[in-house]
Amino acid sequence: MHNIDIDLVEMTLDVMKYAINRITHTDPELGVPKKAEELKAQVGETITQKGIGGEKAFELFKDVFIKATVPIDHPRHLAFVPAAPTRAAIMFDLVTSASSIHGAYWMEGAGGIFCENEAMRWLVSLTGLPEGAFGVFTSGGTAANLSAIVTARETWRTKEENRGKKGMVLTSVGAHSSIKAMAKVADVDVFLVDTEDRLSGSQLADTINNLEAKDRERLFAVVGTGGTTNAGIIDDLEGIAEVCQQESLWFHIDAAYGGGALLADSVRHLFKGIEHADSITIDPHKWLFSPYDCGAVIYRDPELAKKAHSQEGSYLDIFKDEGAHGFNPADYQIQLTRRVRGLPLWFSLAMHGTDKYKWAVEEGITLANKAGEMITREDHVELVRDPSLSCVLFRRKGWTPEDYRDWTYKNHRDGIALVTPTKWKVGDTYETVARFCFINPHTTKNDIQIVLDTMK
Numbered sequence: 001m002h003n004i005d006i007d008l009v010e011m012t013l014d015v016m017k018y019a020i021n022r023i024t025h026t027d028p029e030l031g032v033p034k035k036a037e038e039l040k041a042q043v044g045e046t047i048t049q050k051g052i053g054g055e056k057a058f059e060l061f062k063d064v065f066i067k068a069t070v071p072i073d074h075p076r077h078l079a080f081v082p083a084a085p086t087r088a089a090i091m092f093d094l095v096t097s098a099s100s101i102h103g104a105y106w107m108e109g110a111g112g113i114f115c116e117n118e119a120m121r122w123l124v125s126l127t128g129l130p131e132g133a134f135g136v137f138t139s140g141g142t143a144a145n146l147s148a149i150v151t152a153r154e155t156w157r158t159k160e161e162n163r164g165k166k167g168m169v170l171t172s173v174g175a176h177s178s179i180k181a182m183a184k185v186a187d188v189d190v191f192l193v194d195t196e197d198r199l200s201g202s203q204l205a206d207t208i209n210n211l212e213a214k215d216r217e218r219l220f221a222v223v224g225t226g227g228t229t230n231a232g233i234i235d236d237l238e239g240i241a242e243v244c245q246q247e248s249l250w251f252h253i254d255a256a257y258g259g260g261a262l263l264a265d266s267v268r269h270l271f272k273g274i275e276h277a278d279s280i281t282i283d284p285h286k287w288l289f290s291p292y293d294c295g296a297v298i299y300r301d302p303e304l305a306k307k308a309h310s311q312e313g314s315y316l317d318i319f320k321d322e323g324a325h326g327f328n329p330a331d332y333q334i335q336l337t338r339r340v341r342g343l344p345l346w347f348s349l350a351m352h353g354t355d356k357y358k359w360a361v362e363e364g365i366t367l368a369n370k371a372g373e374m375i376t377r378e379d380h381v382e383l384v385r386d387p388s389l390s391c392v393l394f395r396r397k398g399w400t401p402e403d404y405r406d407w408t409y410k411n412h413r414d415g416i417a418l419v420t421p422t423k424w425k426v427g428d429t430y431e432t433v434a435r436f437c438f439i440n441p442h443t444t445k446n447d448i449q450i451v452l453d454t455m456k
């Protein structure tokens, strides 16, 4: 047994005290970014030959660095897709780190991976995919989308006539930027259907029928979105699934943001057809209250993912023990060495039960609807479209893009809120509008009112 240095014990207690204080503090200060030069001037050299000491480094973190960050779980952080990890999940994130579990292979990570898989089984059950479907936790939606695209592409390329061909995926303008970015990584082209609104099966069929023959030949997948990041719009998953079936195309559904809403009885019907997907992305670190980073990719047939992703190497080839035979998360996505990042979700789910999760997701949807009603009642603002999932797009009458920008910065600087504008396409032009995205079930009507009042 090693002797543990008394300073280290004190440091550990200080850090734990800080962590406990932070997670019980539901209204943390909204930090603002600073230029790197300013931060450097404030702190000086932090990496030195002898070390500056834990106390000093921690002090700098508390006094300088944390103040230059935005707590994304702040109840008035309504920009992008916020987060609101449960305290249980955050505490267990600390335990996950402390336990030093390797999450790539069952041989080393069995107990941790078992827990992840329990949470995964529940996640898969929300999708309605048939028996045999399964998935793994990834670093996020981007990695999940890439893993799915590569699996689809490799599956397509197993056919003799597709060997060596550059593939193409089809999606809509409303799809997340990561689809386009990851298609680049996988060296496949993307064909975009020009709509930010709900992509329908008939639109998809028309688009495919109008493709040039050489493009139709290399089209191997369609990506539908289960809750667009900008507006919470769910594509016509059932219609798209039908077309994919007829055309023998892989159907990937990106529900990184919206996937949590599969839990919500009030909107579950909008996802009808998701059970026909070949692969699905869901980010627990968005609407399932996990700390960063935790995404997930689910496959109808995980064997296809294994064929695409399983890594081979002489040093990886040592599974002799009976107990070492099990599920290896590394085989189903792009990452080898990995944290058991599904463990915090497992603990929080086990502790709270799934009903609590259902409640928390419904709260986000209720907040969006409430915000919609409040906006409709006020004179200075109006809805751009009805709230969808937990997204609300609205305009401040008479404002220019510069007004939205100045308002965003002022609210942030004043520590009131972080709410950012977005663009919404009307006809051929993009209009700058305001956007709320609700995740945190502890955001209140009063929080919404405070933000609306800053627009007067």
Ligand SMILES: *Cc1c(COP(=O)(O)O)cnc(C)c1O
Pocket: 081, 139, 140, 141, 142, 143, 145, 176, 178, 225, 227, 228, 229, 254, 255, 256, 257, 258, 283, 295
């Ligand atoms: C956020 C998001 C992503 C990217 O996920 P990361 O976890 O940020 O990598 C992909 N697709 C959609 C629809 C998203 O909302």
